Amino acid sequence: MTSREDEARIDEDVVDAIGALGNRTRLEILLALAEAQRERQERWLRMSFTELYDAVDVSSTSQFSYHLDRLVGPFVAEVPEGYRLTDAGDRIVRTILAGLYENTRSFDETTVGGICVFCGTDSLVAAVDKSQFVVRCSSCDARVLTDLLPESQTRHRSASEIVDSVGARIWGSFTLIRDGVCPECYGPIDTDVDTHRHDGRTLYTLESTCRECWLTTHVPLEAVAVLHPAAAGFFWEHGITVLERPLWEFFEHIASKTVRTDVESVDPLAATVEITLDGETRRVEVDDDLIVTPVAQSDADDP
Numbered sequence: 001m002t003s004r005e006d007e008a009r010i011d012e013d014v015v016d017a018i019g020a021l022g023n024r025t026r027l028e029i030l031l032a033l034a035e036a037q038r039e040r041q042e043r044w045l046r047m048s049f050t051e052l053y054d055a056v057d058v059s060s061t062s063q064f065s066y067h068l069d070r071l072v073g074p075f076v077a078e079v080p081e082g083y084r085l086t087d088a089g090d091r092i093v094r095t096i097l098a099g100l101y102e103n104t105r106s107f108d109e110t111t112v113g114g115i116c117v118f119c120g121t122d123s124l125v126a127a128v129d130k131s132q133f134v135v136r137c138s139s140c141d142a143r144v145l146t147d148l149l150p151e152s153q154t155r156h157r158s159a160s161e162i163v164d165s166v167g168a169r170i171w172g173s174f175t176l177i178r179d180g181v182c183p184e185c186y187g188p189i190d191t192d193v194d195t196h197r198h199d200g201r202t203l204y205t206l207e208s209t210c211r212e213c214w215l216t217t218h219v220p221l222e223a224v225a226v227l228h229p230a231a232a233g234f235f236w237e238h239g240i241t242v243l244e245r246p247l248w249e250f251f252e253h254i255a256s257k258t259v260r261t262d263v264e265s266v267d268p269l270a271a272t273v274e275i276t277l278d279g280e281t282r283r284v285e286v287d288d289d290l291i292v293t294p295v296a297q298s299d300a301d302d303p
Helices: 012-020 024-042 050-057 061-071 086-097 159-178 221-224 230-237 247-253
Strands: 076-079 082-083 124-129 131-135 141-150 189-198 201-210 214-220 261-267 269-275 282-286 292-294
Touching: 012 189, 024 061, 024 076, 024 082, 024 086, 050 061, 050 082, 061 230, 076 247, 082 086, 124 159, 141 247, 159 214, 159 221, 159 247, 201 221, 214 221, 214 247, 221 230, 221 247, 221 261, 221 269, 230 282, 247 261
Parallel strands: none
Antiparallel strands: 076 082, 124 131, 131 141, 189 201, 201 214, 261 269, 269 282, 282 292
């Protein structure tokens, strides 16, 4: 993994920018610009000093001018027509609206479909633990999946709707990870292979860490393989649309050995994922760059 020890993790520009946000009036200025953009349906809307002042609850123009000046630069751009949000200001507004700084609300433990890859029982339940979405097995108490769960994903949704939304989002994140892109900040990622042994079974996951924001994700090796059209198409030919099912339901194919993985080498990665459905078999190979290559049928059928 690339070291960042030679980089300044926190410089004065970062301190000043974050310090500029520590005031209610300044946040109201950002929200006022965003609300005007939304109401007028105009991207990068410009507002005059007077328009912006009238939209914010502040006692004097001098006080308003002081707070606005603190935002100009990183979060607000001053242009001939007035003021507009910068890209960073737009992201701050979306962070506030999404509640990314808030603790995620909990919901009652919910039974979900799928098979535990560790004990093979259909005893999976979903819940929130420490603001994360967790799927665990109620029989063996093993965690089979942990994922991010922002507050915005839980608002205005029932427990079952939250579960469905996470199931839909995860596959999109895996597509980015497969292509070396962080699903959180879109920076480059480095990936290593982790080996897990449990009750005589060996499972492999891809541990991917972003070089920029340090987000670490764990993806089953098989999940990356089945994103390839040859593998997803093979499932579809047998009546299974992989991406319409949440990942924890896909684990059923691993537990039942419908999907088998043979890892010849971990570093560099060289693996073959074999899928068997209704007596037919397809194989794909995964290399160290997470490039998935179908194995020709003539080769796949060789003993």
